[in-house]
Amino acid sequence: MEPAAASSIRSLLYIMFLLYSSLLIAPTSSQGDESRQANNKHVAIFVFGDSVYDPGNNNYLHVGIDYKANFTPYGESFFEYPTGRFCDGRIVPDFAAMYSNLPLWEPYLQPGSHNFSNGANFASAGAGVLEESEPRTLYSQKQLSYFKEVANLLKQQLGDAEAKKILADALYLSSFGGVDYMSFIDSTPNPTKLQQREYVNMVIGNFTDVIKEIYEMGGRKFAFQNVGPLGCLPEFKQQYNHSGGACVEVLQAITSLHNSLLSNVTVELQSQLSGFQYLIFDFFSSLNDMINYPTKYGFNVSKIACCGIGLYRGSECGRVKExxxxxxxxxxxxFDGGHASERANSILSNFLWNGGSEFTWPLSMKQLYELNSTTAIEILSNDKLLFPM
Known part of the structure; x- marks a missing residue:
């Protein structure tokens, strides 16, 4: 009897061991599984940018209809009402929030209470890095000032240590530059290469100042979306009367220059700033590939917008009766002449989150999300790191 009992005990222990081992194995097979893995962490996201990232902040600004999307048919595919997003549904920051187990974004300017331990979205349609690109919107320095207000509020609500830890662990997601180059080309229709380079250097220089200020506030993990292929958007092909379908070369050129310099600057910042971690999401190439090879991604139409008027439906979505x-x-x-559909945003967000060298570098957003801030202890113990009032 004793050998049989011993065998039964060994069998039971073996089964228990297998069950225990199976609990240690994390799921890795699907996009949904990857999202569930993120549920074990809480990481705030602070969003900065223009209309590509705006969840409706411009609903609360005195700006013209060109800078608002709070009317039908915007929002129809997901929310079933217009939220202020320039899309038929969700935008890239919404999907990033979903991957990170955070709620969909409410505009920072929306009245009422906000849980800023989850972060905040300051993006504003028409916002440039430079104030002069469109001073009526929340240009980059204005968004930065609101971020500082949030940091101070977190300090008051949670105390210095907890607030600084949230800021150190947070992701800082941004999309800037497109508005600045639209404004520049409007005022300088045929810029020389020297003029282009000088202007891009000015935009990048000012944006670098914003990054450094966020870093001084405790930010360490930055996700930069580069500027998309402006010259290939239906809006600008229509504006420049490109009936043959060709992209607007001057816009493509200045956008490519910006993206190249942004890559160089982020490498320099990482060498200069202790603990600085980043990714660049190649929005330019990703969207360009969708435009050129739509069926590869399951689309039927890539050169004409879903909503609008004109040759490419490049303008006036929802603004005029016809x-x-x-x-x-x-x-x-x-969806409209300058903004991707919700389905395209979903695909782009998958590229951003899961990465791959052709989409993000040197990290994916998932890797950046999971990266523990190596500077959190330094930040918590650094008496010189203050919250500006």
Whole structure:
């Protein structure tokens, strides 16, 4: 009897061992599984940018209809009402929040209480790095000032140590530059290469100042979306009367220059700033590939927007009575003349989160999210790191 009992005990222990081992194995097979892995952490996200990232902050600004999307048919595919997002549904920061187990974004300017331990979205349609690009919107320095207010509020609510830890662990997601180059080309239609380089250097220089200020506030993990292929957007092909379908070369050139310099600057910042970690999401190449090879991504239409008027439906989505609207936005890369459809945003967000050298470098957003801030202890013990009032 004793050998049989011993064998039964060994079998039971072996089964228990297998069950225990299976609990240690993290799921890795699907996008949904990857999202669930993020549920074990809480990381705030602070969002800065222009219309590509705006969840509706401009609803609360005295700006013209060109800078608002709080009317139909915007929002129809997901929210079923217009939220102020320039999309038929969710935008890239919404999907990033979902991957990070955070709620969909409410505009920072929306009245009422906010849980800033989750972060905040300051993005504003029409916002440039430079104030002069569109001073009526929340340009980069204005968004930075609101971020400082949030940091001070976290300090008051949670105490210095907890507030600084949240800021150190947070992700800082941004999309800037497009508005500045649209403004520049409007005022300087045929800029020389020297003029282009001088202007891009000015934009990058001012943006670098914003990054450094966020770093001084305790930020360490930055996700930069580069500028998309402006010259290939339906809005600008229509504006420049490119009936043959060719992209607007001057916009493509200045955008490419910006993206190249942004890559160089981030490498320099990492060498200069202790604990600085970053990724660049190649929005330019990702969206460009969708435009050129739509069927590869399951789209039927990539050169014409779902909503608008004109040759490419490049303008006036929802603003005039006679605008056209497609029957299924999921078949289109662009919802309006300058902004991707929700389905395209979903695909782009997958590229951002999961990465791959052709989409993000040197890290993916998932890797940046999971990266513990190596400077958290330094920040908590650094008496010189103060919250500006």
């Amino acid at each position: 605008y056209e609207l497609c029957s299924n936005p999921n078949e289109y890369v662009f």
